[in-house]
Amino acid sequence: MVTFSMKRAGCAEHRRTARGRGSDFVAFFRAWMGDPLRVASVMPSGEGLARLITSEVTPATGPVLELGPGTGVFTRALLARGVAERDLTLIEFGAEFAGMLTRRFPEARIVQADAAKLKQCRLYDGALAGAVISGLPVLSMPARKVMAILTGAFGYLKPGGAFYQFTYGPRCPISRRILDRLGLKAVKIGSTRRNLPPASVYRITRRPALKSAVAA
Numbered sequence: 001m002v003t004f005s006m007k008r009a010g011c012a013e014h015r016r017t018a019r020g021r022g023s024d025f026v027a028f029f030r031a032w033m034g035d036p037l038r039v040a041s042v043m044p045s046g047e048g049l050a051r052l053i054t055s056e057v058t059p060a061t062g063p064v065l066e067l068g069p070g071t072g073v074f075t076r077a078l079l080a081r082g083v084a085e086r087d088l089t090l091i092e093f094g095a096e097f098a099g100m101l102t103r104r105f106p107e108a109r110i111v112q113a114d115a116a117k118l119k120q121c122r123l124y125d126g127a128l129a130g131a132v133i134s135g136l137p138v139l140s141m142p143a144r145k146v147m148a149i150l151t152g153a154f155g156y157l158k159p160g161g162a163f164y165q166f167t168y169g170p171r172c173p174i175s176r177r178i179l180d181r182l183g184l185k186a187v188k189i190g191s192t193r194r195n196l197p198p199a200s201v202y203r204i205t206r207r208p209a210l211k212s213a214v215a216a
Contacts, residue, residue, distance in 0.1 A: 046073075046192075046194060046195040046196060047073070047077070047194070048192040048193075048194025048195050049073075049166060049192050049194070049195040049199045049201070050073045050074050050076070050077035051077055051192075052166075052189070052190050052191075052192050052199075052201050053074060053077070053133055053164050053166050053201045054074060054077040054078050054080075054081050054133060054164075055081075055189070055190070056131075056162070056164070056189065056203070057078060057081050057083060057130075057131050057133070058081060058082060058083075059081075059082040059083055059084065060130075061083070061130035061131050062087070062127060062128075062129065062130035062131075062158070063087045063088075063089065063124070063127060063128070063129045063130060064078055064083055064087060064088055064089070064129060064130065064131050064132070064133060065089050065091065065123065065129040065131070065132045065133070065153065065156055065157075066078070066088060066089070066090045066091065066132070066133045066134075066135070067091050067115045067132065067133070067134045067135065067136050067149070067153065068091070068092065068093070068115065068134065068135040068136040068137075069090045069091075069092055069097070069101060069135060070092070070094075070097050070135055071097065071100060071101075072090075072100070072101055072104050072105065073135075074133050074135055075088065075090060075101070075104075075105060075108070078133065084107075085105055085106075085107035085108050086107045086108070088105065088108040088109065089108070089109045089111065089123055089129070090105070090108055090109065090110050090111065091111050091113055091115050091118065091121075092110065092111070092112055092113075093112065093113065093114050093115065095112060098110055098112040111123070115136060115149045115152070115153075116145045116148040116149050116152070117148070117152070118148075118149065118152025118153060118155070118156065119148075119151065119152040119155060121152075123156055124156055127158070128156055128157060128158040128161070129156050129157055129158065129161060130157075130158060130160075130161050131157075131161055131162055131163075131164065132153045132156075132157060132161070132162070132163040132164065133164050134149075134153075134163065134164060134165045134166070135166070136149065136165075138165060138167075138173045138174065139167065139168075139169060139173045143175070143177075143178060146174065146178060147178055147181070147182065150163065150174070150178070150182055150184065150204075151182065154182070154184075154206065159206075160205075161205075162203045162204065162205050163203075163204040163205070164189075164201060164202070164203055164204070165201070165202050165204060166199050166200065166201045166202075167199065167200055167201075167202070168197050168198070168199050169200075172186045172188070172202045173202070174186060174202070174204060179204070183206060183207050184204050184205065184206060184207060185204070185205060185206075185207050186202045186203070186204045187202065187203050187205075188200055188201070188202050188203075189201050189202065189203050
């Protein structure tokens with residue numbers, strides 16, 4: 001009887017999960033239909049990509065800033081990594097997703113805003129973020145907007161903090177020109193085929209400051 005009850009509970013949980021994924025797909029597809037340049041994909045990111053982009057984040061990382069969380073796929077992966085929900089700040093431009101995130105993650109801070117205007121948000125008064133997780137479609141954005149997003153995000157990152165960005169393309173989605181101009185460097189941390197389409201993740205950090213030459 002106990003075994004049968006556990007099987008029934010497992011089946012019920014599987015059905016709830018399947019319904020949740022189905023509703024996420026519908027929400028994402030509708031958002032894409034309404035503004036394809038903003039959403040840039042007809043479906044949410046997969047769990048394989050979510051695990052990869054959050055793989056270097058731990059509870060010791062400190063507060064985490066997530067850009068463009070959508071339906072919360074990366075957010076759930078962060079929670080699975082042990083990050084406290086209260087340590088999450090989610091920046092979401094779309095009202096349809098912001099409302100969904102508020103219901104799903106009531107202890108997180110949800111800010112409905114354009115990620116290009118992060119500098120105006122005044123997100124942290126004390127401890128800065130240890131990591132930024134970006135689900136933004138930066139390849140479809142003009143260079144000026146990408147620079148505004150990076151400048152704002154790194155303004156909230158503590159020394160040694162990292163900005164994580166995924167891409168469906170063959171190389172880093174942040175151009176070398178932008179990285180050089182902002183004093184940043186990008187390193188590919190991995191790829192996953194367990195995503196549709198396959199994706200890669202890059203860690204973007206500040207370049208070490210050049211030491212001044214010592215006068216002879």
